[in-house]
Amino acid sequence: METRHCQILILGGGPGGYVCAIRAGQLGLNTVLVEAGPLGGTCLNVGCIPSKALIHAADLFHKQATPNDLGIAADNPRIDVAQTQAWKDSIVTKLTRGVVGLLTASNVTVVTGRGTILDGKTMRAETPDGPCRITCDALVIATGARPTEIPDLPFGGKVISSTEALSLHAIPKTLAVVGGGYIGLEIGTAMAKLGSQVTIIEAADRVLPQYDAALTRPVATRLGALGVDLRLSSKALGLSEAGDLQIEERGSRSGIAAEHVLVAVGRTPVTQGFGLEDLMLTMAGPHIAVDPVCATSMRGVFAIGDVTGEPMLAHRAMAQGVIVAEHVAGLASRWDKRAVPAVCFTDPEIVAVGALPSDDMASVSFPFAANGRALTMERSDGFVRAVYDPATEVITGLQAVGHGASELAGEFALALEMSATLRDLSDTIHAHPTLSEAVQEVGHLALGHALHL
């Protein structure tokens, strides 16, 4: 069997894995990346990118098919879903090829094949030209997560996960979505805009329960407007013989006819089936426990990305990947982030960074209704909100909900990382007319002298 040695061996080519590999290559480490499927992991192939493409297409179609005050009319709008899928796939391919280029440029050795861990420093990869045994000084586990399956509603047949939902070649007449989290809402909203009759079942009393009611109310309102049937405090029980989705809502049971049932109740870390259990690492529930340099309980073994638990976000995985590469190369890097932005591409979009409102913090909101740019985009629902310590005026959290609000993620994250105060926001000129003006205004508002409210 072919054998090789490297300094850093990365299992999993998703955002965490390939970024770690690129950074390690840049630092001159002898780097090997093992990935069975296409590079880019969930994000590039069956997650972030394809879903954003679908959302964009659905939004465009919906605009055509909806009367507006601008006097613009398009007769008989229609969509060729196969073409939309082809377009989406072209983007995915362009990006995955881009990743291959980046890896090659950093002279990373990519081994295509299933990797199995033999011990803390050795892996066996089943490559197209035979098995290969790879030993290393540092092992990085970046195997990510997969859609969580509900025991009573196993994937298969009409029960689909986000992966299948994003590559449907026909818009289902009726779609039931189990799970009111961001995945369920993003796809549900898109399908609704494409003409599907969508029912969303959520166990909590509101959608996106990890956020406060005020922040998610505009989304709930919009869903209503789009004709989405929202079943809150409801639990999915399983499929009836006839194939209807059985649910229990406040004690009463009912059935929902649906051509497809999308189960989007969360993501489970991939920790089985490739020898990880034999390392007997210290776990944190279903996830691998890691310290500030992403080291696991075993010396010289690291873990990054979704497999290390929440927040399961591609950009967090990438940040961890950089830290591990730099640590292995001997630099002083460690996790020292003050802000990890989270974005939901619902309609309207939500962006949240840092602390949500709480008793010991003050918070103020500036509505987009008072924002010129928002008005010129026909969407003045939503707001920007700042959470801050009234004594020191230091900002501890920034959230926004609104059409196009996702693009405020950068400013929000930078503000929190820089330990910004309210004056930093209010005294920074924000271009007019832009949505971001609302961020400056929320600074003035908090300091007691709003100018446009």
Added chain:
Amino acid sequence: MSKSVRLTFPQPPARPDDRPDFSEIDTGTPGALDVPPLDLTARDSRDYANGLIRVLEDDGTTKGPWADLISDQDASTLRQGLRDMLKMRAIDTRMLTAQRQGKTSFYLQCTGEEAIGCAFQRQLQKGDMNFPTYRQQSLLVAADYPLTPFLGQLYSNSYDPMQGKQLPVLHSAREYGFFTISGNLGTQYVQAVGWAMANALTGDGKIAAGWIGDGATASNDFHSALICASSYQPPVVLNIVNNQWAISTYTGVASGKARTYAARSRGYGIPALRVDGNDYLAVAAVSKWAIQRAREGYGPVAIEWVTYRAAAHSSSDDPSAYRPKDEAKAWPLGDPVERLKQHLIAINAWSEDRHVQTEAEILADVTSVQKTVEAAGTMVDPGPMSSALIFDGVYKDMPEHLRRQRQEMGV
């Protein structure tokens, strides 16, 4: 004139510069001792314990009642015996060379004693258990134990059933009736008695066979074994392989003034016999008798197999430092392979040419398996073996403190 009190320090009959001298060795005469009844008592076994049971004449013919006992052994069975011994000798030759080349750290030959293990093993049933020392690897060869795990153990590579955990030559093969060998001398002897007691208690119809060298009969566990065997009468055959040397220590140091080791065993109330270990037929006959006796519930029996350690103690020893170089050739009871070959030729069942041909074939077989096994790694060019195995098998379920230590090791 009163004799002043002086200690004696037993000396071998010949040191390196002397001529070999085995005049003290009573070589007995073939056919002189008859076959005793299975319920032989210790008291009645005096002649067997002090004499020497032999079947083969110097000219290769057989003589006496013990020969009749194994007359059922046809020529093909004896030829198989010869092949077993030749195979053992081929392995010993190849593996000592491998040790000299640094491919393995240690090796130990049983040259000159092959008949004892080979003939005894062929009389056992599946499920009987040998408790061998490190010089009875011939039991494994005669049990048709495959060569790949046998050689794999010597190279500590992926063919080694013990995954590199044991010193080379310390085999373990439960399915082939070969108890895991310990480096501590004598400990297995009393364990054999315990196993035989379990045979009796569970009624599984099997027996145990303990093995010990003449030197190790001095250890406390020799006494432990014989006293327990005598008290509880379990179905155990207690073999003593007297090959004259314990590394550089002459057997007289262990025997002291005892006439024979067999006689010493009689003292525990256990019937004992003394047999020419280099006479394949005598070994087969007495083994058959003793094993049958044990299996039929007549209790333990001790056998002293008289032979000579023709090679060095191990790859780390050079006997020319403590005994004459040509002592092995002068051993009055000859070489087991040579004597069986002569017998087979005498009964027209073999020839010199077939012997040379068979030796070459066996050497070729062993060499080819050796090449395959060496490809998986040797000490010169070690194959992959994860050191995570250190923590595997210390307990059935790994306790937390071992898990923590493995995490710290990082493998």
Added chain:
Amino acid sequence: MPNLPIKLPDVGEGVTEAELVAWHVEIGDLVREDDVIAEVMTDKATVEIPSLYEGKIVALGGEIGEVLAIGADLVQIETDADVASTSAPQQAPEPAKPEPVVDDAAPPAVRTKPTSAPLRPHRSQEAPAMASPAVRARVRDAGLDLQHIQGTGPAGRITNADVDTFLANDGAPTARSTTTRRTGTEEIKVIGLRRKIAERMTDANARIPHITVVEEVDVTALEDLRAKMNATRGDKPKLTVFPLVSAALCRALTDHPEMNAHFDDEGGVIHRHAPVHIGMATATEAGLVVPVLRHAEALGLFDCAGEIARLSNAARTGEATREELTGSTITITSLGPLGAIATTPIINAPEVAILGINKMETRPHWDGHGFVPRLKMNLSASFDHRVIDGWNAAVFVQKLKTLLETPALIFVDG
């Protein structure tokens, strides 16, 4: 056609060498695998060494009678590539076994361990200091601790400028004490050997058994520095030699904390002090008075000069407060121009060390090829031999000498 070495194997369980007694081959001979190529002898056995490979002998590893180390090359064999059967069929590429980069035990060199830091406080979760990612990275890479840096930005945010002032004030980030005042004392029980020494010393002498070390220091460079600084001092107070010696003393004390201590011989306890309060033995009409320069470790040179002037004036005029006259952890005594060649200063109990500065004068100095005039000043330092061994005392004085002879070392981390 690769040449393969046959190394002398360990033939006898842990022997380290063997004597070559016979060659069975010569250079140019063709050998097959397992052919005997040599005989070697250890103290236990004479052993034949068979060849590992088939090929042609191209080099012999030694002469008959020579002793070879186990593992040394016995012979070199020229083999045809494919014939080298016994070595693993697919020659596993020589694993490039680089020095393992990841060694959690040894943190990367850049992070130096702070010396003589007080016992680490229990790990309480203070509020994370506020600073931008760039500033945090810079502090981390420099091996500093964000908590030690004073932030001047809004709500105490630490800016790059703050880091610069932190570094400037204190020269090397870790070697010198920080500008913030150090607090706390460390108690060391006088037990075992130390107690025996103390008991023995006390019997042998009056209350404190002194050991005095006298050393000659070439202060030419020090005086040049002082002259230049005074030339450009503007309205700052004039620098005497005292502030420079005080700075050198503080610097030396970071490596010798045992000198900056009090010895309570009844209780059998040494109180080792983190802050450096320097007693300045000053002659006044009323007699010897010792005003105390508090937190000398945190004073810049000119501040020190100003403070010394103030204190000695206050001491002379009797206006010094009780607080200004007590609490010294170590004392410097100077007779100024009268300073004599050497003195045996008496320790200011319960301190354990006192530094005497003798007079400064030009003396001939042999620089290897001739005598040259150099400015010299002797240091006479006394130590309490119950708690300070002669060796430590001498090392401490050497440290002072080195610092004073190359004054830059006082301000820059070596």
Added chain:
Amino acid sequence: MAQMTMIEALRDAMDVKLSEDPSVVIFGEDVGYFGGVFRCTAGLQAKHGQTRVFDTPINESAIAGMAIGMATHGMRPCVEVQFADYVFPAYDQLTQEAARMRFRSNGDFTCPMVVRMPTGGGIFGGQTHSQSPEAVFTHVSGLKTVIPSTPYDAKGLLIAAIEDPDPVIFLEPKRLYNGPFYGDHSGPSVTWASHPAGDVPEGLYSVPLGRADIRREGQDVTVLAYGTMVFIAEAAVAKSGIDAEIIDLRTLLPLDLETIRASVEKTGRCVVLHEATRTSGFGAELIAEVQEACFWHLQSPIQRVTGWDAPYPHAAEWDYFPGPDRMARALTKAMED
């Protein structure tokens, strides 16, 4: 439930296993016909027959060697060494054979066996009937070392030991055989009848190996003890009035470090207590583990109360045996900052 002394509880454990598992066999010096010098096997031979319970020659190496032969064959021997002080001739068989069997044969042969031995002092046994040899066994990987302090635990732990797939060294504090002992040797001795832990369920039950038991909840200091010392600790707590948390380790190897860590992190102070001699005693191992796991939580140095580094005396029993007074002083010292 039944009222049992520790002896009766141990006997009941062996009786239950002899009935329930045909592969169990019991032997040792005087354990057969007579029933054991401490009566631990009284009546077992009469009830289960000579092939299940029998006497042996006086040869501890033989006892251990036979047990190994039987255990590797597939039986479950539970043998007795009459006094822990006599175990040393069997030390070669136990540490070089039994403890290594599974590892060296890579699972080809395994060694499920128990070696019981009365241990500890407090009975004027002198130096050959009072020793506590646990430390020479906890140093051996492949062996488990267990020591109960109550009848309930004695039965439960012995059953668990017999059922364990690996060799177990089972130390029985003979001072507790007939009743708890709080260190007051002048007064009348107390029987188990007067103690809640004297209630022992009939039939089969087991107490898991590797788990410690919190004998007394407390906030101020953690006491690590085992065997008779658990009761001495209780007496010392009563005497000193300090709110100590007393942990009965029960299994020394593998050690239940998690329970110890949680307690020391709570109290910040620790006292280790054992009868065995001080130097290289098991207490040293406990202190090493506690300081490694809880250094930043410790308010004061860990105290250690042990037998003196001298052979166990006869007449001076109560000056050697670590009693409540010495333990109380250690508790007080642990409370100083």
